[in-house]
Amino acid sequence: MNRxxxxxxxxxxxxxxxxxxxxxxxxxxxxxxxxxxxxMVLLVFLIERFLHTTYTFTTDxxxxxxxxxxxxxxxxxxxxxxxxxxxxxxxILGFSLLHYVMIGYGADRYVSLFPLxxxxxxxxxxxxxxxxxxxxxxx
Numbered sequence: 134m135n136r137x138x139x140x141x142x143x144x145x146x147x148x149x150x151x152x153x154x155x156x157x158x159x160x161x162x163x164x165x166x167x168x169x170x171x172x173m174v175l176l177v178f179l180i181e182r183f184l185h186t187t188y189t190f191t192t193d194x195x196x197x198x199x200x201x202x203x204x205x206x207x208x209x210x211x212x213x214x215x216x217x218x219x220x221x222x223x224x225i226l227g228f229s230l231l232h233y234v235m236i237g238y239g240a241d242r243y244v245s246l247f248p249l250x251x252x253x254x255x256x257x258x259x260x261x262x263x264x265x266x267x268x269x270x271x272x
Contacts, residue, residue, distance in 0.1 A: 136257060138248040140186035143231055150179060178203060188248055190257060196236075198244065213238045214263050219251060 153176050160169035182201040189197040196214075198207040216237035222230045234246045234254060248254040 135192060136190040138188040138190075138250060138254050140183070140188075141247045141249045141251075142183050143247065145231075146179075146183055150176065150183075153179070188246055188254070190261065194261070198246070207244070209236070209238050209244070211258075211261050211263060214258070215239075217255065217258055217263055219255065220245075 153172060157169050157172040157176055160166075160172060181203060185199075185201040187197075187199045189199065190211075191197060194211045196209045196211060198209070200206075214236055216235075218235055219232060220235045221232045224230070232251070234248060234251060235243060236246060237243050246254075
């Protein structure tokens with residue numbers, strides 16, 4: 134049975150959607166229809182991407198990264214994964230602005246993932262036989 138993880142939406146993505154929505158409204162208010170339409174199309178594309186991104190573990194040993202309906206999926210075989218670790222972005226006063234899972238695969242290829250349940254995601258990778266899973270170092 135396939136196991137699906139949904140994406141975690143970060144705070145800056147919400148902020149980006151609010152700013153883009155406000156810009157779209159302002160451009161409509163100012164009767165700048167072409168620019169407003171472009172902003173609204175971008176807004177629809179981003180909302181769809183934020184809501185429908187999934188990470189699927191298949192029964193035949195693959196990780197499928199699907200970034201929404203408008204983009205193509207990326208397939209990574211679990212036996213090709215060379216490293217997995219939880220990482221953090223810049224920390225300010227002990228508070229990390231962003232944390233994510235970094236997966237290395239193939240010859241020097243990396244992808245960063247934002248699963249909603251990170252620890253469960255990492256445990257499933259370990260259960261699937263990925264040897265190099267590292268926990269995030271607390272500082």
